[in-house]
Amino acid sequence: QQQVKQSPQSLIVQKGGISIINCAYENTAFDYFPWYQQFPGKGPALLIAIRPDVSEKKEGRFTISFNKSAKQFSLHIMDSQPGDSATYFCAARSQGGKLIFGQGTELSVKP
């Protein structure tokens, strides 16, 4: 009920390509779905987030697609750059403010 499943575990993309990371959840009471980006030696930082009443949100090269009926959401990184190489975590917030994270995806963008 509280799990958020993320795939793939790792991803290699060529510069300029599209990176796609997928997440699935079970608890329909989740009310907020953020993505966090983490660079080595640093804490995760909020990248972009979406609420379940919206199907898509775009901020620059980053887009979240949300499918409420399938209980799935994904992060698309357009025109991927080497500077995007990091670990990405999807997350879901339950009532009371508890944020549950996926397992993480290590993205490597090759020049």
Next chain:
Amino acid sequence: DAGVIQSPRHEVTEMGQEVTLRCKPISGHDYLFWYRQTMMRGLELLIYFNNNVPIDDSGMPEDRFSAKMPNASFSTLKIQPSEPRDSAVYFCASSLSSQNTGELFFGEGSRLTVL
């Protein structure tokens, strides 16, 4: 603002020793979270506080782990006695409930190695 401040950044200790990790949240934030990050298990929520009160400690792995928040500007996570399997990066994060996004602000983590 200085952000979430954690100390120590690195800790190496021997099995059986007591470990205390410290966190100073962002001033004015009313939620504080402790997470543990490992390769195998990813980011696990250990415990979180609202207005200094523990709300959910179901993620605390064992009685060897304890957390306190004596005031709005300080929290500790203690492991006693420590074991090699406790080796991980421990993150503290804070947030402001009135902020619509509910964004968590993370510290840079405390890397714990138990030999």
